[in-house]
Amino acid sequence: MRILLSFLQDKTDQPHPVPGYRFWEFYIKNGINEAGMQYLEVPDADWAEGLIYTEGSAELQRWKDKTWQATINYIQNNPGKIDLFLCYLYPKQIEEHAIRQIQKLGIPCVNFYCDNVREFKTIPPQFKIFDLVWVPEYEALPTYKAAKIKHINLPMPIWVAPNFRDALLAKELPGATFIGSKDVLREQLLSEVMQKGLNVRIGGSGWLNTGNTNASAIPAKASLQQTLLNQYRFVQQHGLKGWAIRHTNRLQKAPVTVIPGDHLFESPAFEEYISITQNSTVTLGINRVPTYKKPNSHPLTYSRLRDIEAPMLGACYLTEYTDGLPHLYDLDKEIWSYKNANELVEKANELLKNKEKRTLLRRNGQQRALNDHSIPRSLTLIRKIIFG
Template identity: 55%
Template sequence: MRILLSFMQDSGAAPHAIPAYRFWTYYIKNGIEESGMKWMEIPGLDWAAGMVPYEKDPALEQWKQQAWTQTIDYIKTNRQLFDIFLCYLYPKQIDINAIKQIRAMGVPCVNFYCDNIRSFSKLPSEFKIFDLVWVPEFEALNMYQTAGVAHINLPMPMWVAPEYRTLPVRETGAITFIGSKDYLRAQLLANVIDKGLPVQITGTGWHNENESATVLPASNLSAKINNQLQLIRQTGLKAFAAYHVKRFNKQDQVLINAENLFEKPDFDEYIRLSRESMITLGINRVPTFYGFGKNMLTYSRLRDLEAPMLGACYLTEYTKGLTYLYELGTDVETYADADELVLKSRELARSESRRKQLRIKSQQKALGAHSIPESLQKIKTRLFN
């Protein structure tokens, strides 16, 4: 299958001032190549630039006009060179009429989107234009079914280099969490540390790093107002109010001892920590502002694929979606709360053979059944069988 790709590519210069995104292009291109399929892209088109402006910003409309005109012209000239158009587009980036034109030229259009349940209370109408939406979260499937949007439930597109697809040759004694800081993660980790579990924490925000690729651009008053209005349109007034109540809640003022906090690792250290830690932790809870009484959502994250692919001994937070990815207790271990996290960590720390079994089983499952080549083959079958 030959794929025309729109997956967060940028100009290749300095990254845009939006949350980290370049890994998506890296993963999907390598996964396509490994599958034996081919990708091509529209020369010079900066897809990630469409993520920078706020909704209704004139700069966004200008980007859409330029980007989709360039896309339509390219497809008209090169239609014979590819079979599908595979995208990772946010609703604000989508031009419905452009997608209609592409489909009219006989090109099936597939959009990947993650963080569905975190982003939407109601599925955006823009997603209805695609032939198929690649949905990684099991918890979001009902939203797509209710909206009547064609979709396929496949794992997130994760790829690791072949040199990391073996078991680590050494194991440290560390219990490690790698991830950006938010108050839910801080609460959980502070709780388990108070219970005596010596977790080493590293990632963005724990030391207040100034990461240019993850800092949102400064906005003027008009932009802030537009952003707040968009939040109301997307989530509703009740959710908007709940969001601001929680924003000022003191629950995010969680203190963690300095000896448990480590500097954000570079790429090589990130890989080493994931692979060689005695236990690598995953946390699947995320903050939500869809209600006053509910503080969080849980769903399986990209880390639930990456850590097993790297050969980690992985202990992650339970979500129902994990039961469709792994045999729990055999491939990966899960916990439901802080007490179970501490209990299972201590059990794993006592059993080297158990840790090795988890490393082997989860790596085999993730690299096999949940790889990008497997997902692309299922998309191909769905579209052309």
């Protein structure tokens, strides 16, 4: 299968000023190659650039006009050489007229999107244009069914180099490790488990920030008119329930968090991240996310990218329970899960003391992820649905 690929590739020396995205290109291209398929790219198309512009702005429209016209031109100049258009597009990047043109040229269009649970109350109408939507979150499936959008539930597209596919070669580093950007829910959970006696090393963006962050976060006083406008826009996006949850979170007294500085390390580069994830005695996952859908006291949870990535790397993996996890793994023999801080501490300490159980999880979790959750398998299933 020959795939025209739009997966947040960019054309810049430095990444665009948006949350990390370059790993997607690395994963999907290697996965396509391993599947024995071929990917093609529109020359000079910077797909990630579309993320930096505000929806409805002239800059975004200029990017859409340029990029989508280049895509149509490329397809027309390469007749019979493309079987599928596979993309990772946010709603604001989608140009429905261009997608219809591609489909009229005989090329089905499949979109991957992975922030459905966090971002959407209802699925964006722009997604209806695609022949198929690749949905990695089990928790998002009812919303897609309600929207009557053709979709397929497949794992996050993760690719691991062959030299990292033998879990038993792991050289265990002491203790438990969590790698991920800092947010209020992760900070509260990790502080609680450390106060309960679990030794955790923590790395990722935001953890080593110094200075008075509270003072720097205080915005300039806005006019009454601007305040009302901001409130109106917020309610439009998140609804009255979201507005109420935001104020509930603000009124609740945040628990005191204490994470010693000597337990924190710099956000690792890609190769180091891979090594730490694979070699930590216990690698932790946290699946709660701060949103305006649920209060911080009872947060939204859903299975994340690391739930595929860590087991595929052969980690001894302990992650936060979500409804989607039993559909991915045997939660006794392949990965372990926890539902609260006490369970996290109890299970992590059990694993830290028992190499036999760690070895079982490393081996079984990796084989399950490589066999059932790989990009080649996902692409094969997509091809079967699209082409029969």
